[in-house]
Amino acid sequence: MATVVEGGRDPRGAVTPRPQAPISGPELASTPLVIRRREDEETVVTFPYLVWREFLAGLAAFVFLMLVSIQVNAPLLQRANTSITPNPAKAPWYFVGLQELLERFPPIMAGVAFPSFVIIFMILTPYLDRNPSRRPQDRKVAIVLFTIYVCLAVAFVVIGEFFRGEAFNWDWTLILGHPGLSSPV
Amino acid sequence: MSAPPGQANPVRAFVAQLWGSVFRHGLPTNDKVAARTALTNFFLHIHPVRVKKSAVRVSYTLCLGGLSFFLFILLTITGLFLMFYYIPSVDSAYQNVKDLQFVAVFGDIIRNMHRWAAHAMVITVWLHMARVFYQGAYKPPREFNWVIGTFLLLITLLLSFSGYLLPWDQLAIWAITVGTNMAKYAPIVGPYTRYLLLGGDQVAQGALIRFYVLHVIALPLIGFLLMVVHFWRVRKDGFTGGL
Incomplete structure (x- = not known):
């Protein structure tokens, strides 16, 4: 039976192969219709x-x-009314990070430059990262940079969602409650 | 019912014919039949016949991509039910949603599920992307599938955002007002983009019908197409597995 080896330009040389028993004997004979991997890893x-x-x-x-x-x-408030503005008016939670950025930076930066930069950078990630290795110990820079991005993104969403009260001002009482009241308001 | 010797049992023969006409294989009792099952079944051909064990370990994939797809299916089904009741008009939309919540049988559960699954999908797609990054799974030959995945993340956000307006309550209209105001800040094209999206200067009937059409037809179709290519390439580019 012919063993078909998958081609492609996967630079497997960069990945340290795991010491694993190759498929052999009866198992080899009982696996028809198989595209077997080059490194003969265990397949199911x-x-x-x-x-x-x-x-x-x-x-x-x-x-x-x-x-x-x-x-x-699911939340359902009063019927939409353009003459009554809730205070604060917040974007959906996944865009609240952007709203938080708008509080801190000029609109052209927070509303346009930062998000465009993130999207373009994300799309280009595989073409910018020239490091062929997938092992964490070889990718310290990439992992640190991405982790910083994740932490910032999560932090801005959490701040916008849980620490911004009236007029989007900083407000501890959203999570801590008002002094003198037993439960958060 | 036993057949006379030398003659096939007609019931068993009929059952065999019935099974054989639907499935081109037996039950997967051994690897050979299991492989043929995966090869000849339309719904299973999304998968290769065999995969590296390390590539499909739950501790490696965390099921995040699969869960995102599952949530998409769940959202499509619950969304269909919601569409039976919902009319995208500023006069009736809010009342339709109220009816769903309080009058229609199981309407509240279907709407709740649609809402929570939508939030969950934003989270699972995001975590799936983080998982793929940390494992370096976007590296050659999978670069372009990462790009498709990025667009799928954007589609997921836009799907959620467009659905946000539909209940036509105070939460909906003001979240969309704040969200679309951000578009204004783009130089030159900003105000035009906002006008195009809202079909006017305010979040009103024009915006509701546009968001509705985007939410129930345009974005799901684009998302589905991107997903098909995404899954196809997962197969064709090969699996990573085992760091």
């Missing part, structure tokens, strides 16, 4: 091995969402 049939796991993951997600949906109602 996707059906049912992987499909079963996907089914379980989907089921767990569905049950979790069903329980949440039974317990927690």
